[in-house]
Each structure stands twice: as structure tokens, then as C-alpha cells.
Amino acid sequence: MMAVILTFLGKGGTGRTTMAIATAKGLAAQGKRVLLATSDSGPGPSLLLGTPLTTTPTPVETNLKAVQFQCAALLESSWEQLKTLEAQYLRTPFFKNVYGQELGVLPGMDSALALNALREYDHSGDYDAIVYDGNNSQETLRMLGMPEILSWYIRRFRQVFLDSDLGKALSPFVQPIASTVLSVDISGDTFAGPTKEMSNVLEQGKSAVSDPNRVSAYLVTTEDEVARATASYLWGSAQQVGLTVGGILLNQSQQTSYLADSFAPLTVTAIPEAASNWETLIKALPDFSQATSAPRSISIDVARRHVTLFLPGFDKKQIKLTQYGPELTIEAGDQRRNILLPPSLTGQPVTGAKFQNGYLIVSL
Amino acid sequence: MMAVILTFLGKGGTGRTTMAIATAKGLAAQGKRVLLATSDSGPGPSLLLGTPLTTTPTPVETNLKAVQFQCAALLESSWEQLKTLEAQYLRTPFFKNVYGQELGVLPGMDSALALNALREYDHSGDYDAIVYDGNNSQETLRMLGMPEILSWYIRRFRQVFLDSDLGKALSPFVQPIASTVLSVDISGDTFAGPTKEMSNVLEQGKSAVSDPNRVSAYLVTTEDEVARATASYLWGSAQQVGLTVGGILLNQSQQTSYLADSFAPLTVTAIPEAASNWETLIKALPDFSQATSAPRSISIDVARRHVTLFLPGFDKKQIKLTQYGPELTIEAGDQRRNILLPPSLTGQPVTGAKFQNGYLIVSL
Known part of the structure; x- marks a missing residue:
């Protein structure tokens, strides 16, 4: 049995980590076995949770464990795994004299190792739900886009x-x-x-990220204009990596109606200002299974020869469509998505494309 | 003539981008030729600056240009450079049929390409100062640590x-x-x-990052406990990549005295709550050249056989010291720093180490 993975996207300081903690606590209170995993290696998550986090899952309350990813520690254990694997295949292992403890952390390793750790916790069968608190939303999307790219x-x-x-x-x-x-x-x-x-690992990752029964994201914003614009941008950016956004959390406010138009068809949930009053926050949270009815990022209609992408939050000028050999490339949100067409559409030239109400419809 | 590079570290939502904009405007008003460069590919920086940013430096006001790094665009131009280079050296270029426009963005590319873009703008001679607004502070530190690692x-x-x-x-x-x-x-x-x-490029990068006349960071925090703890953690983490922190900006507050102890010997500057009233913000900013008198991250005393590292914001348990062959490895702040000892100390075993007032003193 695999876990459901939930994550929160939004501008820094809007309360993503607080929402992640409240969600983890709420799901645990419902009787689900929950892992709260944070990529923020600083003191923030421990302070907000009110308990020190470590690099191994530690019980926080009934049904709830929490873990703080530290890239240096993950790198060390991955290196030992790599050396074990290498020793099985190579008569004279190459890396045997390089030690996990001396490896420096380069950009990108955080994301690659966090994704691998999530995959392993997911496959362990120990959790019904994993709540992932990313360090930064653009980085979280790069991480979740990794299997496809x-x-x-x-x-x-x-x-x-x-x-x-x-x-x-x-x-x-x-x-x-x-x-x-x-x-x-x-x-x-x-x-x-x-x-x-x-390839098997990557295919599994791709299909998990694009399946809202397995992985979904919720947007967090406050009333602040920059926070709202960022949430909108992240909505489109999430869809562009194949990740379904299930709804919006409007933090520290009750007036959700003025957001309804810009985030339709998603539901906007008001979260009252409650600092770390977890009871109040948990009560305000939406039903996270609503993600399964949110618009998917891509659908391909072979009979009508249409590829339809849902790319909200962008205007027409921000989307570029190109075709290379058997693939379509969509550029938007500082990301490129390469779409391998099904056999019956492979090699067909694009005959038209229109962008309407957030949907890009490509005709072949 | 190279530029001075300034960046701001802190928890998301404390006002890093606002401080970066105010600093860029302030330096430009002093007559310096300034580039404001942001890695946030979303709508936030354009909204805060009040003018749309693009992927090429665009004049914003007298002496001030601004650019928004988009990884997909940087990847495309770097790829063309790579192909040109390849064509010079290889009779049958390997990558000639792969197009920059189809390359997807993987984790880590943002940082690598942003650092390379900063290097190019720095070397252009067009700017006296570059103000870099990173997407996330941990990511900024990974980026600046990259040449050394x-x-x-x-x-x-x-x-x-x-x-x-x-x-x-x-x-x-x-x-x-x-x-x-x-x-x-x-x-x-x-x-x-x-x-x-x-290697030359990396050596130049390393020496620039460790020279506060060339690159320095300022911490941004609010009164909020998590923001303060995060700033303290980022201080140590910055020193651990060789980056000098020049001072603290306490945003939206006037009571700096209670911070003085935890951030000594740095100066804490109060920044009043002023939304985007740039005049008020600019007036409140400190003299950024004070970074040159802030404690350096490392000093090696060959005569006394001491390696001294300034690692504030950590306690003793958070610092690990190991020795592999000719190198010392310091682990702290989810980073590893490998120190190549000067010839006269190479191969000498560590005979002692003590951690006091934020200084780690290693005896060889």
C-alpha cells in the first residue's frame, strides 16, 4: 500500500510549513499513519512543531512521525548504497576509497536526494500519508518534475x-x-x-506525480498582492510538471470570495489567524481528497487528435509550443515539458493550437 | 574593474527582495552602475519593483538595470556556447542535433546557470555593484559554495x-x-x-566568494522567533561556504538592542515598516562596505599550526570535524567544507580542536 503525498506551494512566509504541520496532525488524528518530512534544514520546522527534528523519522504524537532531511546525511547513505551496488557489478570497485563523509553538497543534490527519500518512505508501506514541506516552491516543482525530465x-x-x-x-x-x-x-x-x-524508477515517479490519488499540491497565500500573484504562477507551474493542484488555502483571512474568480474551478478555504493553535487550524483545513476532482495537467484524445494541457495562471504570451521529432515541447513557468506522443500521433505535425480559459489545445 | 556582489539571506517573507531592491536603488542614487539580478522566476520581483522584468538587463532608473534569471533561457544560451566550444575541439560534434530549446530543467541547473550569469555580468565591466536576490537562502548558499565544492x-x-x-x-x-x-x-x-x-574559473569563483571586497551577504529578519533563529542558522551556514556576512537588517522594527548579543560582533540596523516607500527604506540601509571588517570564515596560522573557522549560530554538537588524507572536512549547517591545507601542514594529524564563542580552532 502506497502513501498519499501532499505538499504546499506558495510565496515564502505565507505559512506553508504551518499548513504542512496542521495537515499532518489532522490526518494523524483521523487515524492515518502520517510522516511529516521537511527539506528545510534550519531551525524553523522544529520551532514551529515544538519538538526537535532529526534525520530519522521520530514519533511526535499518535500516528505521526516527523523527519528533517539533511542533504549531507542523505548523501552519505546514498553513497554507501552506490558502493554496495558497484561492488556487486565491478571486480575492481572505483569509488571504494571515497568516503560518504567527505562528499560536499552541490546544487541539485538536495532535491534529488529528497525525492529519493520520499520514494523510499512511500515504498516502505509504513505510512498512509506523507506531508512534504519543501524549502522553496520552485525547488519543490523542479524536484517533482525530475522523473519526467x-x-x-x-x-x-x-x-x-x-x-x-x-x-x-x-x-x-x-x-x-x-x-x-x-x-x-x-x-x-x-x-x-x-x-x-x-527507467522503471522514473516511470513510477512520473505516474505517481501525475496521479492526484498519489501526489497533490495545495496553494497557500495571504491577502497580499505578491503572495496571490505568486500562488497563481505556481498553480500553472505545478500543472506544467504534471502535478495536480487540489485547492487554495487563504491564510490569516476570511474573505475568500474575491479569490474565487482567479482560482476557479478550485475551492478557496479560509484559514483563520491562529499562530500555532493547531486545533483551530486543523478544523479549518479542507478535505484533501478533493484533489482527485481538480483539473488534470494533460489529456490526449487520440480520436480527435487533440493534446489538451491545463496551464492556468499564464497568459498566451508566456507559453511557447515547439515540435522536435516525435515530441512536443511546452515552455511555460521557467520549465520545459517534453510530451512523447502516443504511437498513432507520433510524427504528426502540429496543425493548430489555441489557448483559452487556461487550456492549451494542440491539434495534430 | 569587477563589481561588488551583495546578497540577502533570511527566512522567506522577511523582506529579502524588498531589501535587495532598496539597496540597488540606493547604490544607483550614489552614482554606482548597478545590476539588480533576481532568481525568482515568478511575478513577485516585477510587482515589488513596479516594472516588468525580463531575461535581459533592462534600465529601471538612472544607473540601475534589472534582470530576472529564467533558467530555461539561460540553459538555451549556455547550450549554444557549449556547442560552439565543442565544434572547435571535435571533428564530429556530439551535441549538434540537440537543441537548446528542447532541454528540460533539472534541479541544480538554476543555481549553476545563475552563478555563471553573475560571473559574466561581473566580468563585463558594466557594473560597479550587482545585487543578487536569490529564490531561497539555502539555495543561494549552495550556489556560492559551488566553486569550492x-x-x-x-x-x-x-x-x-x-x-x-x-x-x-x-x-x-x-x-x-x-x-x-x-x-x-x-x-x-x-x-x-x-x-x-x-579550474581557473573555479579558483576565481572561490577567491571572489571568500573576499568581502567582492562578495558579501546581509541577514534579513523580523522580530518573529522563527525568522531570528533562521537568520542565525544562515549566518553560520554562510561562513561555512566561505561567504562573509556583513551585518543584520531587522525589518519592520526599531528595537535592535535585544538582537545585539546573539549577532555580535555584527551591527544590527533597524528598517522601518515602509512598504515600498523606497526613499524611507534607502535612508535606513547601512553602509554595505562594513562587510570588509566582519569576521572572515577561515584563517590559517602556519607558524602556530592553527586553522581557525568562524562558525557562529551553531553549537558544538552541530559541528563535525574529520580528516581524510591531506584535507580537513568540517560538517555543519547541512554542508561539508573540505579544507586543503598549505604544504607545510599537509599530512599533519589533528592534535586538538576546540569550539569557543563561535570559533572552531583546530591544532595540527
């Missing part, structure tokens, strides 16, 4: 390598070196072995 | 490769393949060519 890179560059003079020139060398030095047998497609396992 | 990875893995059976087995193959396929002559050290140029 990484699988594109593998697909695309595998082809580039196979088609290249370099690939053709290297292939007679790779097999003898591999069998002599590495004592592994790589026959036929050099890339097939290691990428197959990787 | 990346040069460690290159140094460390080059040695691992040269020492390995794989390196020894591959070296007789690499030269003939390289000369046949790539039409380049790689003699002796396979790694020396491409990494030499890279």
Missing part, C-alpha cells in the same frame, strides 16, 4: 550517442574493455542494462 | 581515476581513441586539458 534526457541522449560517430567508433572498444576490466558482459545496447532499472 | 570533486575524482585499475586499464585506449575519433591530442594526463580552464 530525467527520463527525457536518458531517452534523448541515448539516441544521440547511438547515432553519433563517437558511439559507432566506441562500440567495438566498449565490449572488450567492459568484459576485461569490469568483468561484466555488455552485449548489444551498452545503455540497456543500467538504464532499465533506472 | 566542485573543485574538490574534480581534485578528488581525478586522483581516484588515476589510481584506479579502471584508469590504468583505460589509459592505453584513451589516447588512440581520442586522436582517431575526436582528432584531439591528449597526452599524459587525460584530465589536464579540459579541467585546467575549468
